[in-house]
Amino acid sequence: MRIHHLNCGTDCPLGGAIFDGRSKGALGHLICHCLLVETDAGLVLVDTGYGLRDVREPFPRLSRPFAAMLNIRLREEETAVRQIERLGFSPDDVRHIVITHLDFDHAGGLEDFPNATVHLTRAELETYRTKRQGFIMKNRYRPMQVDEVRAWRTYDPQGDGWFGFEAVRQLDGLPPEILLIPLKGHTWGHAGVAIDTPEGWLLHAGDAYFYRDEVRRPDRRCTPGLRAYQTMMEVDRASRLANQDRLRALSLDRAAGVRMICAHDVVEYEACAGGRALTA
Template identity: 60%
Template sequence: MRVHHLNCGCMCPVGGKLFDGFSSGLTASLVCHRLLIETDGHGLVLVDTGFGNCDVLEPRKRLSAFFIAVNNIKFERRFTALEQLRQLGFNADDVQHIVLTHLDFDHAGGLADFPNAQVHVLQREMDAARSTHSFLGHRRYRHQQWDEVRHWQFYEPGGDTWFGFQAVRELRGLPPEILLVPLTGHTHGHAGVALDTGHGWLLHAGDAYFYRDEVGQTERHCTPGLRFYQRMMETDRTARLANQHRLWTLSLEHKDEVTLFCSHDAKELERMRARSV
């Protein structure tokens, strides 16, 4: 099994280091950290897709003008998962499975680039995406990105545990080393994706947290810009904060067994790429 850490989107909100903690200019640098997993006998597996080719070609038809502006999204084909796969010598049909942390616009945009893949997500997330009528809900969930998916695989939480978290271990067609770990709060059906590499666990926590110092440090810290964004996007504040605390505890008590990272922290992506070389 080989794991590639991809950046499948560039978001540069105005605020610089008030968002990312390091940029010296007016805008921040937020990534869309996705995984490409080369499995033995199960083809390629993507964890989230970031923005896709259709988003790049017709962003205002596919995405909300509100989030394009708020996140100052840069639409470039080189950031798409499909283009990065091609650079690695693969093609779209090599991707047999996509495991989604959730269905937000910056996570599910590339689904149309892989029409033959099985798409795995918690049932509650799809229910929320299909039934939302709120201002933010209508803008975060973009049915244009996933209406044409043909091969859905839906799951209910539970069935097993993983380091004290509920887990879904039997993802259809996937090896037992890949798990869904429900982490609700950011959305009603949000989940992390855990991966047993044989040398320890990786946990892609999606948007359960946003900033590197929210885990792994005895004193937790988040920049004011990302603190505001998390608060704006949450669907269940109590659940979000509880799961963040659990992730923080996991990162301290099992730091030699589990490596955590989230979706949008550029420094975490840089660190994980360095580890995988």
């Protein structure tokens, strides 16, 4: 099993370090951290970031208010499909996509892989289908990004635990090393994706946290911009913060040895892409 770290989208919100904690200028730098996993069952994508159709015709696939707020930079070379081609694969080699949730910056590339089966929690797909009311819900879930997906596989939380978390094991057609970890709060069906690698467990926590210092240290630290964005987007604050607390504790458990990443922190992405360790 080999894992490739991909940045499948760039956002540059006005505020600089208020968002990313390091930019010197007026604009911040957030990314869409996706994974491409080579398995015996074919290629598996974890999230897709923005897709080709988002780049070529962004509206109404994307929300104009969110595009302006995040200052989204749409680049064809950053789409998952183009990066997969540069690695020497065909888009048809992507047999499965595991989605942390269906927000516009995670699901925009689903239709670039029409032959892939899409795996997610049942709660996430049902929320997308039945609860798209109100400003946030209408703008986060964009039907044009997913309305051509036909091969959905949905899952309910199970009691078969993973370091104290509920876990969905045996995803249809996927190797047993890939698990879905329900982490509701950011959305009702939000989940992380855990991968058992030869170097230990890797957890893609999606949007369960947004900033590198929310984990791997005993006291949570988050930039004002990302703290506000998380609050704006949450559907269940108590669950979101409780799950974040549990992730923080797991990240500090050296015996567990779980490497942890989120979807949007550029420093985490650079460390993974450069082969550097993420340590407490």
